[in-house]
Amino acid sequence: MIINHPHLGPRDASEFTILGDASLINRPDWQARDADDAFYNYQYLRDNPAGLHRELWFHEQGDRSWLVVTRDTVTHAVIAVALASDIAKAAKAKTAQKTAPKKVAAKKTAAKKAVIKRNAT
């Protein structure tokens, strides 16, 4: 198989080591109330789809980047390749947004207030 590395172009799959489902990026919160269940789900349960599968490949004989490869498990066709760190950062940003909606709202209110204040002065 060929994996089209975002930085290095098409590389033979034998340069890589595969870990598995890209959901491993989404490591649960260790302090959450349901952490035991969440970690069990995270570590052991898999969608294992017949079709498109997002999975983690490590360019071990290359630049050592972890990639998220979207690949069809029935045809082996590779649909997309991205840097895992980009995806992980985006996922974290999203989680941060979700877990902190109040803060954002508070900021917005503060900003509004500021505007009002300025108008007032």
Place this chain on the structure above:
Amino acid sequence: MSAASLSQKNRITGGLVDRNQPLGFRFDGQHYTGFAGDTLASALLANNVRLVGRSFKYHRPRGILTAGSEEPSALVTIGDGAHQDPNSRATTAELFDGISAKSQTKMGLLSFDLMAVNDFLSPLLGAGFYYKTFMWPAAFWEKIYEPIIRKAAGLGSLSGLADPDQYDKGYLHCDLLVIGSGPSGLMAALAAAKSGLQIILADEDFCLGGRLNAERQEIDGMESASFAESSLAKLAAMDNVRIMSKTTIFGAFDHGCYGALERVNEHNANGSIRQIFWHIRSQRCILAAGATERPIAFSNNDRPGVMLAGAVRTYVNRFGVAPGKRVAIFTNNDDGWATAQDLHAAGVEVTAIIDSRTDIAKTPPTGVPTVLGGQIVNTTGRLGLRSVTLNNGTHIPADCLAVSGGWSPTVHLTCHQRGHPVWNDAIAGFVPGGNLPDGMIVTGAANGVMTLASCLQSGLKAGQQAAHDLGFKPAVIKPPRAADESFAIQPFWHVKGSDKKAFVDFQNDVGVKDIKQSHREGFRSVEHLKRYTTLGMATDQGKIANIPGLAILADISGKTIAETGTTIFRPPYTPVPIAAFAGRSRGKDFRPTRLTPSHKWASAKGAVFVETGAWLRAQWYPKTGETEWRQSVDREVLATRASVGICDVTTLGKIDIQGHDAAAFLNYVYANGFAKLPIGKTRYGLMLREDGMVMDDGTTARLGETHYVMTTTTANAVGVFRHLEFCRQCLWPELDVQLISITEQYAQYAVAGPNARHLLEKLIDSGEDISNEAFPFMACGEISICGGVKARLFRISFSGELAFEIAVPSRYGDAMIRALMTAGEEFGVTPYGTEALGVMRIEKGHVAGNELNGQTTARQMGLGRMVSQSKDSIGLVLSRRPELVRDDDYELIGLKPVNSDQPLIAGSHFIGIGASTVAENDEGWVTSIAYSPHLKSAIGLGYIRRGNSRHGDIVRAVNLLGGQDIKVELCSPHFIDPEGTRLHG
């Protein structure tokens, strides 16, 4: 006419053999002569040898059926001794001088095979007979029945000696791979090459041109063979073309990867490369692999002399060999008539054309009798065909019967990924369906195009299409002129009522009756048919048998062939030697060997080395007079603990970790805390997998504000690095931290023993202080040694002694060991190997691979308290699962035999005194053992249930495999200096 020609009774004029190059060869000990350009089969036929083998099951005499790689019958063993090559197809083996071949599958003489008795027992030995008997008594299978069956089975023999030839591997990249050099392949290659594509043209034959060499046709006013020659010359003259003869593309793999086997010197390697296995990466592929002719099933259709009609033409036209003096033809299509014409033109007598069709108007060559609507119901001639019997009762004399049941497109490569072929009534064959491998175009006969002019045209178009697809401007080429001869076929698979010994799979002796029986017994899916009767499982992988077989099955079950379907086409297209896939990776070169910088020095010292993963490490350093390894190891241990010893620990994984968030990162990946490790200190780190089990352990030193160096075990160095990169990139990408493996960049030595400091003090540069006060236990730092070399020094100890590990850039590794040894002379410094290292770590109760095998928890190792509960770390949450925190869990203990003379065996299991040795009483096992020269006793480590509370207990260590059953006392795993005074000294 030369003497060489005279001895070849069946050699006629014409063909592509070089009559000026006679080649001598032997078959079953008999000497013969052929010509350069011959195959072994054509040379045998030229010498009127028709009987070349015996069938697999019934040991029926068999001859040559085909002229290609699909040959099921003419399998021979070529070569002698270690070069002996079983199951070689005589039909593809290029003749060379001195070749020696032997027939196979016989007991006694080929002409009088004792196993031929099976032929008479055949009613008993029908499809699947072995599933129904040989069951009583049960014990007889391995002792009586199976050895007989095994001895009878199998084709040729391996020599039992290591393959003496060399094999190579290579990688090729191109825009277009053209498979097959027949009319369509050549035209495709010409069109694509002239359009500017980088192309590879591959063909399995040693003489390119495909059917162009086997037919007597005209193209652009030239003989077809001359057209092939001139086209190949044009291609050869182009820089962007690589022509690969003797090269089989055996498989189509993912993303444009094709496996190819080039038989460079198949039977005459003489020390040079025999074969090359190529990975070919191509953007596009044009499959022009042609088609394979099929036989028709009727009684005794397998006698030597029965041959496919197309093969008859090949022997006549390409090799200048008449496969018989009097040839009859049996056909269901126009192809048989072409055979008659070619034979006639070559002056060979054709005794009859028997065509199963009635409604045709064809003109036979002058004087050749024809039988329309004719069917052959039987043949005569036990060791070679004498005559054929028709359904109207007439006997027609023939020493060769040319049979054509039509042609099956060679669709194999189109199906190697997910393609299924589809049935085409017009040619009565399967043609490639949709779902071709990406980038594949199929052309010519492989795509069901059955006439010459159309093949040339379709090849040309395919080449132009490939060029267009890849963004090249397709070259405009005028299609060559050729006749579009007729191709008409009326499916006819087997002669009804002529079932007895009517073979479909010639090698596995599967006949019409077996197919019928299989159907009768409920094996009605094609896959069941194949598996039950072994139809299509011979060395030709069903190239000959599959289509007729499933057509007959369809007929019996009243279904269409399309409904019946095919079995799965699997790589390789033709068989590939195991050695070719291995290439040079064999013997000592099986895997790379990693050597430490002290290797040369250690070799000179006479060290005995041991494989540790890919590394070679010194196991011990024998001294003159030491005859047993234990003498050396005991000496090394005692000397180290008494004074000072040195061990190369370069193989430990070393990972450089830098960044503002390095401490936070370490805190995540280690179970114990690393946030507060001061600069200049080293800490033992326990690394868990996310599932809570111990992954690895090692030490991490803080060299600077944002700079750490981690060590891992030798075995896990690669895995830990990969894991850390996963943590860094996938879990905590926001952290400012960078990693790099520096395992190879530093040579590292442990200097251990009471005199370790004294030794090192001789090497450190002035101004450096490594006193206990300035450089206490677990200290670390950069240090200048030997007059300005920057080294890293760690005060860590695996042996339990006052010890340091000193790391220098690898280029100083050799000099460092020599300097250490010289400096240590006055202390009687002793180099020690992995065995002594093992003894000392067991004496100290340190865990290593045997205890840390991926199945153990920190608690079991006695390190449970190290897992910090107050911070997030990999493995924390899942390490708390109920079954991993059981009170009755296995716990690490030390052990020693009650009777100190007795040796311990690692792998023994613990059984209570007086308890029976059964699984219910199994309490644990011995993980590691050593002889402690200090305690003058064997000692060991092990896991036993509730081990921590059982120090002082006596149990048995039982090794049922070696018959040992000894009493051992359980104890603390720390046998020596449990308080650690030595290492703090």
Place this chain on the structure above:
Amino acid sequence: MRYSIWSLINQALTGNRNWTPVWREPEPKSHYDIVIVGGGGHGLATAFYLASRYGMKNIAVLEKGWIGSGNIGRNTTIVRSNYLLDGNEPFYEQSLQLWEGLEQDINYNAMMSQRGIINLYHSDAQRDSYVRRGNAMRLHGADAELLNQDQLRSLCPFLDYENARFPIMGGLLQKRAGTARHDAVAWGYARAADQRGVDIIQNCDVTDFLIKDGVCTGVETSKGTIRAGKIGVAVAGSTSRVMAKAGLRLPIESHVLQAFVTEGLKPVIPGVITFGAGHFYISQSDKGGLVFGGDIDGYNSYAQRGNLPVFEDVCEGGMAIMPMIGRARMLRNWGGIMDMSMDGSPIIDKTPIDQLYLNAGWCYGGFKATPASGLCFAHLLARDEPHKVASKLRLDRFRRGAMLDERGAGAQPNLH
């Protein structure tokens, strides 16, 4: 029809015209007491033992394609019970004992051939772990012997003792291990189950489960609705796909394992030989082909085919220890889809859905397990409690932390 040499002779004398179908081709009934989804080795064996040992009647086996078309039809036929862990060894030893009496049980010659298996060792540490394993086997009543190099030489003189990169020091031998004719196992169980009234329904694709209030009452199929008292799923390779229809996510990934066979050769390999350090194992079939394989490709796949790196890796392993096989030609390669579980061990258990039972996660070791898997699944279905040798093969073991990780590789399926 009972099979014996007499039936063969009798048939031979009458032109082999009176053989009868090995199994019926019934239409499905609307209700069964037990429906087994999956007509592979495990499903058919389950049906056989339900009917023969647990006295169950009214059983159907539903097969999407032709029976035996899954991994029972595409494996390397090895039968052994050389496991380490308490949760596994009794199960596989039970299986081996069933293999030993299989032909008499089902009146079908599956050619179980106990020619032994040897796991080579190349280091002291590897030897120690084999001693531990061998003792575990012996304690569970299985046979095991440790061979030193001399003993190994006398059994396998053709191994490369002088020049191997990883020196061949000896091996762990289980004499009772061996091989069996894989297809015949499926056919034999099918025939024996059919004779006991089990309906084997081919070309019957299960498209959905009928689940209401957490209870499964039947299946929708390409041949209509079939209701059942209990539904057992044994579809290794497709487990995740099928169980997703019941809304379950499982600790399983699907991976491709390739295997290879050479052209027929006269006998040259005595039993099964495995080279763990190099990912290679080999045996020779009764027909003479060298049957060999190695590691899974490593990536998730449902394609039943693999790629060249494994061809090379496996052949390199072979040439590394027995360079005499170099001139043997690989005739055929194939790939099967493995249910790779998260700890490398199987699952025979109830599911969170009442009346729905699961048999899965066989990794690449399902063939040898066929009889015990059938027996234990039958026991579970009939008695609603695990068979004692399968008591650790539970679905919730990952949640509890009771993994059966023979390799110590952790929760990464492609490493098992």
